[in-house]
Amino acid sequence: MTCTPPELLNWNRLDWNALDAAQREQALRRPAQVTQATTAAAVAAILDEVRRDGDAAVRACTRRFDGIELDDLAVDVDEFSAAESGLPRSLRDAIDEAAARIASFHIAGMTAAYSLETAPGVSCERILRPIRNVGLYVPAGSAPLPSTALMLGVPAQLAGCPNVVLCTPPRRDGSADPAVLYAARRCGVTRVYKIGGAQAIAAMAFGTGSVPRCDKLFGPGNAYVTEAKRQVAVADDGAAIDMPAGPSEVLVIADAGANASFVAADLLSQAEHGPDSQVLLLSNDDALIDAVMAEVELQLDALPRAGIARQALASSRAIRVASIAQALDISNRYAPEHLILALRDARAWLPQVQAAGSVFLGDWAPEALGDYCSGTNHVLPTSGAARFSSGVSVASFQVSITVQEVNPRGIAAIGPCAVELASAEGLDAHRMAVALRLQAVAP
DSSP states (O other): OOOOOGGGGTSEEEEGGGOOHHHHHHHTOOHHHHSHHHHHHHHHHHHHHHHHHTHHHHHHHIIIIIOOOOSOOBOOHHHHHHHHHHSOHHHHHHHHHHHHHHHHHHHHTOOOOEEEEEETTEEEEEEEEEOSEEEEEOOOSSSOOHHHHHHHHHHHHHHTOSEEEEEEOOOTTSOOOHHHHHHHHHTTOOEEEEOOHHHHHHHHHHOOSSSOOOSEEEOOOOHHHHHHHHHHHHSTTOOEESOOOOSOEEEEEEOTTSOHHHHHHHHHHHHTTOTTOEEEEEESOHHHHHHHHHHHHHHHTTOTTHHHHHHHHTTOEEEEOSOHHHHHHHHHHHOOSEEEEESTTHHHHGGGOOSOSEEEESTTOOHHHHHHTSSSOOOOOOTTGGGTOOOOOGGGGEEEEEEEEEOHHHHHHHHHHHHHHHHHHTOHHHHHHHHHHHHHHOO
């Protein structure tokens, strides 16, 4: 194979072991991190505007950013019906199939309530309750994402959340994407608003005349959406969020036996998401890196979104490592949203993975399956948050409440322990609350 010269690809090829500490840090720097300071100020202004002016601010933002004048922000019954009737049957069937598989996977992983007698007469339990008011954000800026409506709507439905709101950007004709609407209704979500970007996050966090205020917000988005989620999460009158879920990213670790065309396609499948996406290739084989870079260029020529992918590749890296073990160490440092192990005996390396949103083992598990229909959730932590955060699950839509039930035998059994600890901490009212009961049950 004749390899395309790397300089034509507009992405960086590096040798990890030739870099100093500062260069290594720069090599793993995400593009969204570079623009965060300027993004933060713009987002703060939008949040303040929506908090102050409600629906009027949302409509103004829609005019400004989407170029659309909307009188009614909500999707009505007729639009839902038109969306369903207008979709090809094959697409409706695919959405139904994916929804069923996502539900099966999430049901199997649902957390269970439990009860335990921790001492004679002392019963402790944990009960689960759905979060009452949740807001879902489904991006549709450069491409509509009905799959995201499924990834959020299915676990919200399984959790039993009574009030679910979904926001998605309007199309140029002022309608919502029909596939997103069909997927939403498939999950029982009927309160859908045609609002995108930071203004959608603000509307759901603070409430407007049309959009009800939500307790927790879910969903991925671009740098502006991610920053809006971050800001409302720390605002006194804001809302909780699922996780930092911003521009998409994938890290592929490939050995000499990997299929270069498969790896290139996996890299491009993330690069085409948006210009602020990032893809990383780590390999201990120079020939494989050469082949993948050449394949990327060949496949780019056939992509309708090649321009977007090329912009993403400008912030992407092909990194030569000394070994697969070193590649795993770098991956854990980067903590990718998606990690593909294009390795011979990929499962043997899985114990070395410490930080990743979702892992794809071997040559036959493209990340795109996880995006759509394998069953796992594609709303995953980005920007390194996989070091401490997990992807969306049913538990994300629930709160757990602990319960204690104690009878006289129980207070006699564990009361002295509490008295001793309260005394050590100098909290006399705590001590008395227990001591008075011990006196009451004393023989």
